[in-house]
Amino acid sequence: MVTSSVLGFPRMGGNRELKKATEAYWAGKIGAEELIQTGKNLRTSHWKIQKDAGAGTIASNDFSFYDHVLDHIQLFNAVPNRYRKYNLPALDEFFAMGRGLQRAATDSSPAVDVPSLEMVKWFDSNYHYVRPTLQDNQTFSLAADPKPVREFLEAKAQGVNTRPVLVGPVSFLHLGKPDRGASVDPITLLERLLPTYTELLIKLKEAGAETVQIDEPVLVLDLPSRVKAAFKTAYAKIAAAGVSIPKITVATYFGDIVHNIDVLSSLSTVSAIHVDLVRNPEQLDTVVTALAPGQILSTGVVNGRNIWKTNFREAIAIVEKAINALGSDRVVVATSSSLLHTPHTLASERNLPAEVADWFSFASEKSKEVAIIAKAVTEGAESVKAELDANAASMHSRATSARTNDPAVKERQSKVTAAMYERKSPFARRIAAQQEHLGLPLFPTTTIGSFPQTKEIRVARQKFGKGDISAAEYERFIEKEIELVVREQEALGLDVLVHGEPERNDMVQYFGERLTGYVFTSFGWVQSYGSRCVRPPIVVGDISRPAPMTVKESKYAASITSKPMKGMLTGPITCLRWSFPRDDVHQSVQAEQLALALRDEVVNLETAGVNVIQVDEPALREGLPLRSGKERDAYLDWAVKSFRLATTGVKDVTQIHSHFCYSEFQDFFHAITALDADVLSIENSKSDAKLLKVFEDEAYPRHIGPGVYDIHSPRVPPQEEIRARIEEMLQFLRPEQLWINPDCGLKTRQWPETRAALDIMVKAAKEFRAKYQA
Ligand SMILES: Nc1nc2c(c(=O)[nH]1)N[C@@H](CNc1ccc(C(=O)N[C@@H](CCC(=O)N[C@@H](CCC(=O)N[C@@H](CCC(=O)O)C(=O)O)C(=O)O)C(=O)O)cc1)CN2
Ligand code: MET
Ligand SMILES: [Zn+2]
Incomplete structure (x- = not known):
């Protein structure tokens, strides 16, 4: 039996x-x-x-x-x-x-x-x-x-x-x-x-x-x-x-x-x-x-x-x-x-x-x-x-x-050309144009995108979902949240601002909901870590973008500040990996469909005056076949291509950022380089800074912000800790290429610790700026 x-x-x-x-x-x-x-x-x-x-x-x-x-x-x-x-x-x-765990002493405990x-x-x-x-x-x-x-x-x-x-x-x-x-x-x-x-x-x-x-x-x-x-x-x-x-x-x-x-x-x-x-x-x-x-x-x-x-x-x-x-x-x-x-x-x-x-x-x-x-x-x-x-x-x-097949998507895929994978100029030329336009100081500070997703935000979204508040009311609520996040960042003295992503339930689900080819569950939660769950959207058919997905919020955020505003998108591989992909079509095909949708979004953001655009690919590493060999090379080829297809439609002056929350680069460093992103932010605060040596060894030419503190914990890092991290980083990275940022987005944090940690981070950056600019 x-x-x-x-x-x-x-x-x-x-x-x-x-x-x-x-x-x-x-x-x-x-x-x-x-x-x-x-x-x-x-x-x-x-x-x-x-x-x-x-x-x-x-x-x-x-x-x-x-x-x-x-x-x-x-x-x-x-x-x-x-x-x-x-x-x-x-x-x-x-x-x-x-x-x-961080807690003050009491009568009975230290x-x-x-x-x-x-x-x-x-x-x-x-x-x-x-x-x-x-x-x-x-x-x-x-x-x-x-x-x-x-x-x-x-x-x-x-x-x-x-x-x-x-x-x-x-x-x-x-x-x-x-x-x-x-x-x-x-x-x-x-x-x-x-x-x-x-x-x-x-x-x-x-x-x-x-x-x-x-x-x-x-x-x-x-x-x-x-x-x-x-x-x-x-x-x-x-x-x-x-x-x-x-x-x-x-x-x-x-x-x-x-x-x-x-x-x-x-x-x-x-x-x-x-x-x-x-x-x-x-x-x-x-x-x-x-x-x-x-x-x-x-x-x-x-x-x-x-x-x-x-x-x-x-x-x-x-x-x-x-x-x-x-x-x-x-x-x-x-x-x-x-x-x-x-x-x-x-x-x-x-x-x-x-x-x-x-x-x-x-x-x-x-x-x-x-x-x-x-x-x-x-x-x-x-x-x-x-x-x-x-x-x-x-x-x-x-x-x-009939749901699975969209001839218009296939038609567009058949017309992708080699030029669509290339920026207009090499990095050296681009960065000069970007520096001139942005005028950033040495050790520029930024965040990875999201700010605290408060109970208030989630409840407002839930009400909007149920029809308890109107679209206009919800939109006003989101604008108010964006404004709050912008003012906080200005007060903290951050250099490149973000809108804070209050309108997003999740960085993947949000995009899925704005694309055709997807369906969504009501209770399909899956544990990501600890108490944190995701509700992956499900790809059932060919994917396309009926309308811009993020332009309204980014444009609004940019309009209320004189500081550079960074647009925020989730990259094709991450959209794919953190969805439940279809199993009847190769993943490279689905990634290319996502890339084409995102390419249009990137260009729309640029047209709207957003000249710094981050395309997150935290799942790029995760998709890497577990063993080295042909399969891995093939994956890297189509994964890198889809990122480039999504991001290379812009002018030199537009700075493309990407973000990865992991620090294992050793086995796919050349792929990171091949993305040709102007600035990378990576998770690093929990790792040995020696991992950054690969950037030195390979003479990585572009900019990079290894995270200076962990965001998964409510703990506020002491300034000496951040200072020590930056010093370690400078052993392997040139001052001109180093950005200062946290490990990842701040959506799971509360405001008090967020404010406190960012304040310490900005102070640490200023300390180094003073030292190196002198
Ligand atoms: N997909 C994905 N994978 C990822 C990440 C990520 O951000 N997204 N980050 C890395 C770490 N993983 C993470 C995964 C989830 C969360 C996270 O914060 N998840 C939230 C849920 C996010 C969400 O979908 N929120 C919805 C639904 C919120 C909700 O629970 N609403 C209540 C009602 C409101 C309330 O009472 O709070 C309900 O439905 O009952 C929204 O905001 O709209 C959570 O577990 O709490 C963070 C990091 C790696 N993998
Ligand atoms: C898991 S990577 C997260 C990137 C996203 N832009 C955020 O800040 O939240
Ligand atoms: Zn991240």
């Missing part, structure tokens, strides 16, 4: 209950007990949804109050001393690592001021994990009352026999980094971590867990040989615990493992291997032949990364191929990855066109899909005939829908 399994379920709840409770807890509006109870209710509900869906194996420990990797940092007592030393309650220590740990992209997704930060003398031990055991028992008490999911020891270390000032190679800590790991597995077995899912997603990456070798050490040590630990499924996802296939021999002691057959169905043959005798294959055939209904006919064909090779008792039907990256349920959606809703499947529906596929291959197609017929009809409806 073929069973089914779900690798993990989204945590937020159908109404973002987790987000609301967490933020209420941070604001001191509810206590820890209430937050903990909300978590418990959500887990209960999510297990029940999956059970009712008929899913065979259901995960536990997939829940987290912030991030599952952060859970493991605490679980293994790998908490840096700068947090531990405060002896905070576990939950507060946990959040301090996630988002920093002052606390500690920045958060670094947060980085989870592989090629828009989810962010908290990076384990390891010391040279790092030790590990098992936390008291370990969360995976507690949550396993909690499910058991509800009659759900779950499979706890853990981040594997090799992935935990390889995804970590040495702490600032430390030089440890994380993987060398493996021997120290393993006893703790085994102790946890023994406790899980004692609690009654028959199986565990150990996620080792790093197996899809290019791995140094010492990391590959670590799998042998790790799984041999773990296997030595024999029957005192649960049976293990090692799960990989987001890529194939063919290039690391020799590692499978190190995993011969585990009972099952999970692979992502949505992303890489072609790996099946290789994996099948490399399995150990009797080892089970978990076939990830239901996509954990998008919202499209699974094509049952194709999925069943893949699973049957596996069954033919291995026999039905050695095959499991599974989601390709955790469903963390998909919205909660399609059932809540009331406003999707019926034709289109029939094409979708969210987490709750995907949990049913694995069960249906497992039944089809076990009991035969006849046993699920109605489901298979309905699925075939959905596939046919989508394939033949």
Whole structure:
């Protein structure tokens, strides 16, 4: 019999209950007990949804109050001393690592001021994990009352026999980094971590867990040989615990493992291997032949990364191929990855066109899909005939829908010429014209675009959406907000201003809503990091721009100040990656459609007198195929082209900025250069400034603003901290090319900390200006 399994379920709840409770807890509006109870209710509900869906194996420990990797940092007592030393309650220590903690002394407790740990992209997704930060003398031990055991028992008490999911020891270390000032190679800590790991597995077995899912997603990456070798050490040590630990499924996802296939021999002691057959169905043959005798294959055939209904006919064909090779008792039907990256349920959606809703499947529906596929291959197609017929009809409806195809868009794409990828002059000529026009000082200060999205702004937008206030009233409200943001920036003494993006719900959703080819959900929230969620718009058809999208707000903002105003757009790759793209047309085609729409917008902004235009591409790096090679080169080629297509329609005097919120440039530096943007702002405050060395080594000619402070945390950076960052930057960058700005936009912040931090930033910039201009 073929069973089914779900690798993990989204945590937020159908109404973002987790987000609301967490933020209420941070604001001191509810206590820890209430937050903990909300978590418990959500887990209960999510297990029940999956059970009712008929899913065979259901995960536990997939829940987290912030991030599952952060859970493991605490679980293994790998908490840096700068947090531990405060002896905070576990939950507060946990959040301090996630988002920093700054609070004044009280009668009973000392002052606390500690920045958060670094947060980085989870592989090629828009989810962010908290990076384990390891010391040279790092030790590990098992936390008291370990969360995976507690949550396993909690499910058991509800009659759900779950499979706890853990981040594997090799992935935990390889995804970590040495702490600032430390030089440890994380993987060398493996021997120290393993006893703790085994102790946890023994406790899980004692609690009654028959199986565990150990996620080792790093197996899809290019791995140094010492990391590959670590799998042998790790799984041999773990296997030595024999029957005192649960049976293990090692799960990989987001890529194939063919290039690391020799590692499978190190995993011969585990009972099952999970692979992502949505992303890489072609790996099946290789994996099948490399399995150990009797080892089970978990076939990830239901996509954990998008919202499209699974094509049952194709999925069943893949699973049957596996069954033919291995026999039905050695095959499991599974989601390709955790469903963390998909919205909660399609059932809540009331406003999707019926034709289109029939094409979708969210987490709750995907949990049913694995069960249906497992039944089809076990009991035969006849046993699920109605489901298979309905699925075939959905596939046919989508394939033949008029909604997906716009001949005018294709016509325009066919007319793109080579000249449309080039600025009129080289950088040296452009920057001279721009300097003359803008007259900026040395170390110009700016921000990345958004200013606090206050409750008031969100409520006004909600009212406008419901029709409670008119378009004219909403427009006046937005103008008032823009004016406020402009005056604040003038008072702070910033050099290049922004309008603050108050009219935008989200930097991607907002553009999606102004383009054809998209549809939108009402409740399709997906966790991005911590309590922050996004509601990705869905690309269903060819994309075009019926009318200007941002000109009105930028033009208004420019009209009320004498300082330069920076227009603000989201780039084609980011619009694509942070939407749910279509899977019936290559992404390069969708990116080109977006680029053409944005090109018109850029030119319209310029015509409106906006001569500084930032085109954000924070998802450019995330879209990079996980392994080096041909696929990566091909991606970079079309990604860079789409940015250039979007931005090169302007005159020399118009300064194009771009923004990236990550600091890993090493593996695609030439692509950054190839964008030919006049000014880049990048996230840098949490990274070693040495990463900037690549700009020096490669003699990067253009301007660049590495972020001087972290914006994910409400913490206000002391001026010495910013001064030290700027000094470090000047070791690698020339004063004439350095801009001073925060790491990213300020939308998630409150006004008091925003004002305070920017004030300190501007003062620091002025200090350096005085020093260097003298
Ligand atoms: N798409 C995307 N990905 C990204 C980023 C980003 O900005 N966008 N930034 C990076 C980090 N990720 C982030 C992701 C989300 C948020 C964020 O602030 N999200 C907001 C939601 C933004 C949004 O869509 N807001 C809508 C809906 C707001 C809302 O919740 N409205 C209430 C009603 C109003 C209220 O009571 O507050 C409701 O619907 O119930 C709006 O403003 O219109 C949140 O979680 O709170 C920030 C950073 C990387 N990835
Ligand atoms: C995630 S990158 C954000 C860029 C955008 N312009 C903002 O400030 O918010
Ligand atoms: Zn950013």
